[in-house]
Amino acid sequence: MNYLTEERKNSLSAEYVLGTLHGAARQRYQGLLIAHRPMRQALWRWERHLNALGAALPERQPAPTVWHAIQRRLGFEQSTASTVTSLPGRQPRPGGAWPWLASVASIVAVALAVTLWWGQVGVPSAPSQVAVIQGTQSEALWLIELTERDIRVQATEQFSPVSDKDYELWLVAADGRAPVSLGLLPKDGELTLARNQLFDQVQVAALAVSLEPLGGSPNGSPTQVLYTSQLVTL
């Protein structure tokens, strides 16, 4: 069979991009791609045509853990401190307003629950800002409140800690400085941390949680960033 007639080239390439070329036919086509430049050009033409459909889908923001996992797979951990600062730039973009609103809505919903929870245990001052640290499945792991005096952290029941590691909370400033440690997070129950004066001096881009040896970061920088979350003002 002459695979390289114009019509054959086109129909094979189109169905390969569409995903309906299967089994042995797909393998033969992949072999032809390697050997024949005209076949690659036909493939690129169909990728341009059909994948314009995919590129026009409304944006959906993946969980922050996806980026962390990519960094881990590429061995970027050594430069964690510098790459963490680049993450919080995630802003709602034109056409991407809905996922952003949905995300804020869910955070505010949890924030209200946090407020009610603190209300029940009789904490006197209302929180000024809250953050929810979410895991890979968007489950809430820690509820964090920033009050005028301190930082209150509650580990949720969904959090399963690694026993031989600690979890450290970091302030990531919008000005690009290295993340600043706010202290170790509780593995269960609640804990009050000191409110770092930087909260009043810089714009906070995000809070980050890192996985550390017991006792916290050995060198003052996050060892392995697991999660990030933005503060929401109530």
Place this chain on the structure above:
Amino acid sequence: MESDHIKLLSATATGDQQAFAKLYQSTSGRLYAVCLQLLQRKDLAEEAMQEAYVRVWHNACDYHSDKGSVIVWMVSIARYRALDILRSAAHKRERGGLDHEESSDHTPEVSLFDSRERARIDECMDTLDEAQRQTIQLAYFRGLTHSELCAHTGSPLGSIKSWIRRGLQTLKRCLER
């Protein structure tokens, strides 16, 4: 946007991690939508995203404009990864089980494509017969195979193959007019 993407991708090709981070920020919403639309599950879509961006990092120097805009090239990479995951035996969906995912990670994004922006190709999609358009859209956005398309539409295999083949021929004529 495209010129920014080309700059970021060029810097990525030289090993610039910050440029790669910015490229991720600028493109991950689009690529995740493609993966989520195809796979219908967040965990699988996130797996496809990881594999796609690892590939973008390693293959950034292979990009050239014959492959389309940077975002279309990246969508191509992500979509092939998502299709591989979809086709792998472990994750293969039950035939005809389109709307009955039992995973707790199931996401209600079934019809993300209904609210997409209209692209140039949509004008050409409008010129297709209803059956041709429906089978091509189901194959593209949901990754249905020939046999899954038969089950989903209740039509014989010969008709499915013919609708796809003729629909794609019409699309090509329209797009290259």
